[in-house]
Amino acid sequence: MNFGMSDLMPMLPEIFLLAATCAILITDLFISDQRRFLTYLLSLLTLAVCGWLTFSTATGITAYTMHGMFIDDLLSDTLKLFLYITVAVVLVYSRDYLHLRGLFRGEFFVLVLFATLGMMVMISGGNFITLYMGLELLSLSLYALVAMQRESALAVEAAMKYFILGALASGMLLYGMSMVYGATGSLDINHIGLLLQMGVANPTVLVLGLVFIVAGVAFKLGVAPFHMWIPDVYQGAPTAVTLFVGTATKLAAFAFAIRLLAQGLQAFSVDWQQMLAIMAVLSLAIGNVTAIAQTNLKRMLAYSTIAHMGFLLLGILSANVAGYSAALFYVVSYVITGLAAFGMIMLLSRRGFEAENLDDLKGLNQRNPWYAFLMLLVMFSLAGVPPTIGFYAKLAVLQALVSTGHTGLAVVAVVFSLIGAFYYLRVVRLMYFDKAEDTHPITPAFDFKILMGINGLAVLALGIMPQPLMAMCLYAVEQSL
Amino acid sequence: MLAGYPILSLVIWLPIISGVLVLATGSDRNAPLARILALVGALVSFAVTWPLWRWFDTQTANMQFSEFSSWIPSFNINYHLGVDGISMPLILLNSFMTVLVVLAGWRVIQNKVSQYMAAFLIMSGLINGVFAALDAMLFYVFFEAMLIPLFLVIGIWGGPRRVYAAIKFFLYTLMGSLLMLVAFIYLYFQANGSFEILAFQALPLTMSVQIMLFMAFFMAFAVKVPMWPVHTWLPDAHVEAPTGGSVILAAITLKIGAYGFLRFNLPITPDASHYLTGFIVTLSLIAVVYIGLVALVQGDMKKLIAYSSISHMGFVTLGIFMFNSIGMEGALVQMISHGFVSAAMFLGVGVMYDRLHSRQISDYGGLAKNMPVFASLLMLFSMANSGLPGTSGFVGEFMVIMGAMQVNFWYAFLAASTLIWGAAYTLWMYKRVIFGAVTRKEVAQMQDVVPREFVILGVLALLVLAMGVYPRPLTEVIHSSVSNLLAHVAQSKLP
Numbered sequence: 001m002n003f004g005m006s007d008l009m010p011m012l013p014e015i016f017l018l019a020a021t022c023a024i025l026i027t028d029l030f031i032s033d034q035r036r037f038l039t040y041l042l043s044l045l046t047l048a049v050c051g052w053l054t055f056s057t058a059t060g061i062t063a064y065t066m067h068g069m070f071i072d073d074l075l076s077d078t079l080k081l082f083l084y085i086t087v088a089v090v091l092v093y094s095r096d097y098l099h100l101r102g103l104f105r106g107e108f109f110v111l112v113l114f115a116t117l118g119m120m121v122m123i124s125g126g127n128f129i130t131l132y133m134g135l136e137l138l139s140l141s142l143y144a145l146v147a148m149q150r151e152s153a154l155a156v157e158a159a160m161k162y163f164i165l166g167a168l169a170s171g172m173l174l175y176g177m178s179m180v181y182g183a184t185g186s187l188d189i190n191h192i193g194l195l196l197q198m199g200v201a202n203p204t205v206l207v208l209g210l211v212f213i214v215a216g217v218a219f220k221l222g223v224a225p226f227h228m229w230i231p232d233v234y235q236g237a238p239t240a241v242t243l244f245v246g247t248a249t250k251l252a253a254f255a256f257a258i259r260l261l262a263q264g265l266q267a268f269s270v271d272w273q274q275m276l277a278i279m280a281v282l283s284l285a286i287g288n289v290t291a292i293a294q295t296n297l298k299r300m301l302a303y304s305t306i307a308h309m310g311f312l313l314l315g316i317l318s319a320n321v322a323g324y325s326a327a328l329f330y331v332v333s334y335v336i337t338g339l340a341a342f343g344m345i346m347l348l349s350r351r352g353f354e355a356e357n358l359d360d361l362k363g364l365n366q367r368n369p370w371y372a373f374l375m376l377l378v379m380f381s382l383a384g385v386p387p388t389i390g391f392y393a394k395l396a397v398l399q400a401l402v403s404t405g406h407t408g409l410a411v412v413a414v415v416f417s418l419i420g421a422f423y424y425l426r427v428v429r430l431m432y433f434d435k436a437e438d439t440h441p442i443t444p445a446f447d448f449k450i451l452m453g454i455n456g457l458a459v460l461a462l463g464i465m466p467q468p469l470m471a472m473c474l475y476a477v478e479q480s481l
Numbered sequence: 482m483l484a485g486y487p488i489l490s491l492v493i494w495l496p497i498i499s500g501v502l503v504l505a506t507g508s509d510r511n512a513p514l515a516r517i518l519a520l521v522g523a524l525v526s527f528a529v530t531w532p533l534w535r536w537f538d539t540q541t542a543n544m545q546f547s548e549f550s551s552w553i554p555s556f557n558i559n560y561h562l563g564v565d566g567i568s569m570p571l572i573l574l575n576s577f578m579t580v581l582v583v584l585a586g587w588r589v590i591q592n593k594v595s596q597y598m599a600a601f602l603i604m605s606g607l608i609n610g611v612f613a614a615l616d617a618m619l620f621y622v623f624f625e626a627m628l629i630p631l632f633l634v635i636g637i638w639g640g641p642r643r644v645y646a647a648i649k650f651f652l653y654t655l656m657g658s659l660l661m662l663v664a665f666i667y668l669y670f671q672a673n674g675s676f677e678i679l680a681f682q683a684l685p686l687t688m689s690v691q692i693m694l695f696m697a698f699f700m701a702f703a704v705k706v707p708m709w710p711v712h713t714w715l716p717d718a719h720v721e722a723p724t725g726g727s728v729i730l731a732a733i734t735l736k737i738g739a740y741g742f743l744r745f746n747l748p749i750t751p752d753a754s755h756y757l758t759g760f761i762v763t764l765s766l767i768a769v770v771y772i773g774l775v776a777l778v779q780g781d782m783k784k785l786i787a788y789s790s791i792s793h794m795g796f797v798t799l800g801i802f803m804f805n806s807i808g809m810e811g812a813l814v815q816m817i818s819h820g821f822v823s824a825a826m827f828l829g830v831g832v833m834y835d836r837l838h839s840r841q842i843s844d845y846g847g848l849a850k851n852m853p854v855f856a857s858l859l860m861l862f863s864m865a866n867s868g869l870p871g872t873s874g875f876v877g878e879f880m881v882i883m884g885a886m887q888v889n890f891w892y893a894f895l896a897a898s899t900l901i902w903g904a905a906y907t908l909w910m911y912k913r914v915i916f917g918a919v920t921r922k923e924v925a926q927m928q929d930v931v932p933r934e935f936v937i938l939g940v941l942a943l944l945v946l947a948m949g950v951y952p953r954p955l956t957e958v959i960h961s962s963v964s965n966l967l968a969h970v971a972q973s974k975l976p
Contacts, residue, residue: 365637369507369596380629385655386622392553395618395662399556402666410666414659421655425632425648433636433644470555 010063010072013053013080014120020046021113028106036104040095043109044088047116051084060479064126068188071126071259075328075480078472079123079255086248086335087116092451093343094240096444100351103148103238111148112244115141119252125259128177128187135173135220138252139166142245146237158236165229169219176212179205180265189264196267207271213260214275220253223313224282227306234302239349239356242298243342246305247335254331257316262324262481269319276317277409283310284416291423298356300423301341304382307420308334311397314413318400325477326396329470333381333393333462340378340455347371347444347452361427363436371442372431374456381459383424384417388463392470488532489546489562492572493610496526496579500602503595512594516587519598523583526605527576533569539957542566542965544615544679552619557674561615566962567743567813568612570955574820575612575733579605581937582725585828588933589724589835590638597638600630601725608733612740617665617676621658624737628654631726631734639721646714646721653714657704661745664697668749682748682969685976691753698745705738708798709768712791719787720840724831727783731790731823736816739797743809743966747801751970754802761802766895768795773902777909782833782840785910786826789866792899793819799896800881804970806963808884813959815877818865818948822874825862825941829855832934833914836927842910847919852929856915858938863911865945867904873948 008015024046028039054077062073091112098104114137121134143166147159181187183205184195195201219226234242261272287307294300312334315327348355348364355361365372381390394417401410444452462469499522506515538545544563552560564572582601590597607630610623628651636647665676672680686694704711715735719727747754769792776788793815800812832855833848834840849856865872868879878899886893919925930938948955 365593365596376629385629386625391622391625395556395666398663399666399669402663403670407663407667410663411660414663418652418656418659422648422652425651428632429636429644429648432633433647467553467555470553474555 007065009057010065011070011124012057013050014117014124016053017046017050017113017117017120020049021110021117024113025106025110028110036106039106039109040091040104043091043113046113047084047088047091051081054080054084062480068190069125069127069130071124073480074476075258076124076255078328078476079251080120082332082335083116083119083123083248083251086251086339087112087244089339089343089451089455090240090244090248092447093243093339093346096448097238097240097346097349101149101238103240108145108148108240111141111145115145115244116248119248122252122259123255125256126189128181128189131189131256131259132170132174132177134252135256136170138249139170142241142249145241145244146233148241149238152236152238154236155238156236158233162229162233165219169216169226172212172219173216176209176214176216179209179212183209189259192264193266196265199267206268210265210268210271211275213265214272214279217253217257217260218279220256221250221309221312222253222306223279223309224286224306225279227283227286230306231299231302234305235296235299235356239298239342239346239354243339243346246301246342247338250305250309250331250335250338254312254327258324258327258481261316262319266319273317273319276313277406280310280313280317281409281412283307283313284413288416288420288423291420294423295358296356297345297358297361297427300358301338304420304423305338307416308382311394311413311417314406314409315397315400318404318406320400320404321474321477321481322403323397323400324481325474326393326400328477329396329473330393332469332473333389336455336462337378337381337390337459340374340452340459341382343448343452343455344371344375344378347442347448350440358427358430360438361430362434362438364431366436367439368442371452374452375431376428377456377459379424379427381463383421385421386463387460389459389466389469391463392466396470486532487548488529489548489564489609489613491529492526492533492576493562493606493613495529495606496522496576496602496609497606499523499526500599500606503602504599506595509592509594512591515595515598516583519583519602520580522602523576523580523605526602527580530573530576533564534573537566537569537958539566539961542961545569547615552616556618556669556676558618558676559616560619561677562613562619563615564613566959567966568740570813570817570958571612571733571736571740572609574736574817575605575608578728578732578820578824581824581828581941582728584933584937585728585831586723586725589831593637597634597723597725600634601729604630604634604729608737611737615678617668617678617681619676620678621662621665625655625658627734631729634726634729635718635722638723639726641721642717643721646717650714650718653704653711657701657711660697661701664694668694678744681745684749685974686750688752688756688975691750691974692756695746695750695753695757698741698750702738702741702746703764705741706735706794706798707738707791708764708795709772709791710764712768712772715791716784716787719790719827720781720783724827724834727787727827727831728824731786731827732820735790735794736820739794739801739812739816742798742801747966747970751972751974754970755804758802758804761798762892765795765799765802766892768792769799769896769899770902773899773906776906777902779906780842782830782842782910782914783827784840785842785906786823786830786866789826789903789906790819790823792902793823796878796881796896796899799892800877800884803881803884803888803892804967805884805887806967807880807887809963809967810956810959811877811880811882811884813877813963814873814880814948814952814955817955818873818877818945821941821944821948822862822865822872825938825945826866828934828937828941829859829862832930832938833927837923842913844921845914845924846917846921847924848915848927850919851925851927854935855930855938858930858942859911859915861942861945862938863907865949867907868900871946871949873945873952875949876952
């Protein structure tokens with residue numbers, strides 16, 4: 001077996017991230033609390049270097065290494081670049097929030113970086129084992145992150161719930177994978193795809209395995225009926241962690257779904273399309289209707305996420321390049337919007353005060369018109385009203401649906417987004433139509449201020465000029481699948 | 482003549498840019514600056530629409546002043562603009578109204594002035610976009626985006642129940658337009674991957690598909706018009722909106738619904754339109770007669786005018802679905818005329834409201850004593866609202882009744898009854914508010930119109946009279962486009 005440096009090249013960013021994270025872990029042991037800022041800077045620097053490595057090694061040609069266990073294609077490079085940016089934004093938004101709550105500790109950064117590594121492995125996994133390892137690395141880091149605020153009962157409860165349900169989902173996923181392995185004799189997703197196309201495997205066992213795999217994927221995406229953990233985790237975790245769970249992990253979950261369903265089990269798309277359709281409609285219904293009843297902003301956004309992931313499934317279930325690229329565009333635009341939404345919650349929080357109820361947004365226009373305007377854009381984007389990016393995300397998915405003859409599903413999706421519009425409008429109403437009760441000035445750090453401005457305006461700018469991002473998503477999917 | 486100059490882009494983006502500039506003046510400390518900047522922006526934006534009128538070719542039904550550039554090539558969505566005789570007058574009307582709205586809010590709005598003015602300017606640009614867009618998706622983007630500023634205007638500066646009204650308004654209109662979005666996407670695939678409205682119009686479609694598409698468009702536009710029974714958002718929104726919001730709602734946004742019928746329903750689904758004529762005519766006549774009666778019993782002046790608007794818009798939809806030249810031209814004349822008259826009525830109520838802070842008819846009486854100038858101006862507008870010959874209100878209504886007569890006597894008979902209802906509710910309101918004895922001492926202290934208000938109402942009065950006496954410039958502009966549309970609708974599109 002020949003094994004050279006060239007085999008390691010495609011996974012250079014992962015290797016670097018692992019080494020750098022270990023270095024940060026050790027460095028952090030030797031620095032005092034006053035110098036903790038160094039850990040933060042090193043983490044950002046690591047992400048920047050990873051970005052540079054991924055960007056400079058992106059060839060546009062799909063490369064397999066480690067006997068196909070690891071795939072480096074344009075889709076993975078694109079997703080990883082978005083992932084670095086997302087994680088970096090999460091770190092910047094979280095800095096002051098963590099500081100004020102005594103959570104600005106080395107563990108946070110190391111766990112976030114390990115979770116990032118797990119997501120990168122998921123994005124590039126070419127084999128059931130790799131995918132599973134990536135998933136577990138991500139999940140274990142997340143359980144710890146959610147529980148980081150030890151003295152908060154809510155956080156511990158959320159972590160416990162997340163852990164138990166997550167372990168169950170992992171078990172189901174493994175069970176499904178083992179059945180597919182039993183039917184095909186292979187763990188390699190491309191090989192499985194080939195075998196299924198030739199029709200050599202036993203379809204009964206395969207479909208049974210497929211059900212478990214889809215359930216596992218659904219849990220990770222957080223779509224109904226596997227959504228129970230989402231509201232509790234979003235509400236219980238410190239907002240910095242919610243921000244991370246609510247945005248970055250969606251990118252990885254999307255890649256995970258694409259690798260398993262589109263790349264591995266494409267030949268069985270007729271079977272998983274039906275499951276996805278049911279889950280998508282359920283998620284849209286449960287997410288949008290339940291969100292109306294929420295008074296806690298984090299919980300409301302959690303239900304809104306469920307609805308959005310339902311929409312994402314609609315993109316995937318078109319099972320063609322247009323559908324996958326629509327789903328990719330959807331997830332990227334959701335991440336951009338979600339970053340701003342959760343960032344805004346942290347912006348309004350201060351020492352000893354968690355802005356997590358809807359009423360905390362009251363009169364934001366009176367307190368600070370600029371942030372109210374940004375939040376307005378975010379809410380209209382989540383509701384899918386043009387000219388914001390959220391509209392084009394929905395448009396792309398609907399278009400993929402209609403082109404594959406699912407016009408009925410498109411109408412259902414549209415009706416539920418109308419219901420969804422109601423609770424997003426309520427947020428706008430609180431900000432603009434109600435009087436402020438809380439008159440504390442909003443004083444974010446300089447970098448937070450700049451980044452939030454860019455983030456919020458990106459929602460509008462990408463809505464006016466969506467073409468570059470859209471073309472990029474289409475190109476990445478076309479080149480990789 | 483003016484080929485190559487992006488006049489329509491200017492018409493759309495100039496108000497939006499000036500709106501952003503006004504917004505940048507920030508807090509109310511800079512309110513005077515915001516006001517002046519907004520007025521300059523509105524005037525300049527109106528000025529740039531002048532070439533549209535001056536160099537408009539009345540001989541052709543083709544799209545004029547066209548602009549085309551690629552916008553989202555992935556979906557073949559283009560930035561394609563152009564106007565014909567149907568849309569051009571509406572753009573002029575909208576740009577003109579924006580100036581009046583800025584002036585009308587000059588003193589009254591003291592809270593968040595820059596946001597108020599900016600919302601109207603941005604909305605004005607977006608509405609011009611709605612009328613000028615020739616790409617369905619571009620149309621949709623403008624169509625939806627204009628809801629956002631209007632939602633904020635009603636919700637921030639409105640009356641006591643403003644939150645309810647704003648959310649009701651937004652959800653109602655969103656409900657209609659989302660189904661239209663699905664229809665657009667469906668047509669996109671039928672037209673081999675194009676969102677061009679003109680391509681949609683040329684597309685052969687089976688009857689069942691046409692009916693489904695017609696209903697999707699109908700949902701979007703009937704809510705906007707609004708037609709009975711989806712009209713209930715309008716009285717709420719009108720009553721709670723500030724004066725400027727009411728003016729834009731009545732004068733402009735209602736016209737978007739009727740414009741949608743002319744641009745989408747009729748040419749894209751002509752067979753379904755003919756098939757469903759009875760349905761539309763019934764709803765229109767219910768609006769004309771029943772809503773006219775509802776208007777009669779209103780105690781709130783703004784509500785009364787809101788119901789009167791629904792009744793008048795019933796006339797517009799009736800005229801459109803008569804499928805003859807005089808009826809359709811009458812509908813268009815009625816749209817423009819209603820733009821002036823309803824705006825003037827709302828501005829008139831605004832003048833009274835600013836002095837007494839009441840919209841109830843019963844709180845007034847005997848205004849003629851100390852507000853003679855105002856009373857005579859309002860007299861003219863009331864007459865126009867009830868369709869008196871010599872005012873613009875008469876021309877459109879008369880043409881629609883003539884058109885209806887060609888189709889069915891009873892249509893014309895019921896439609897003509899509006900001349901009675903309209904006169905009844907408008908003049909009765911006028912009598913109770915303006916004539917009679919002065920019942921309250923607050924009314925006795927009300928001042929007559931100040932020069933700013935006089936200019937606003939006076940200009941509108943001149944326009945109402947001019948259109949009533951000599952409507953030809955307008956009918957000339959719309960004639961070719963209407964003939965072309967009728968010829969198109971007369972041809973079956975069944976494959």
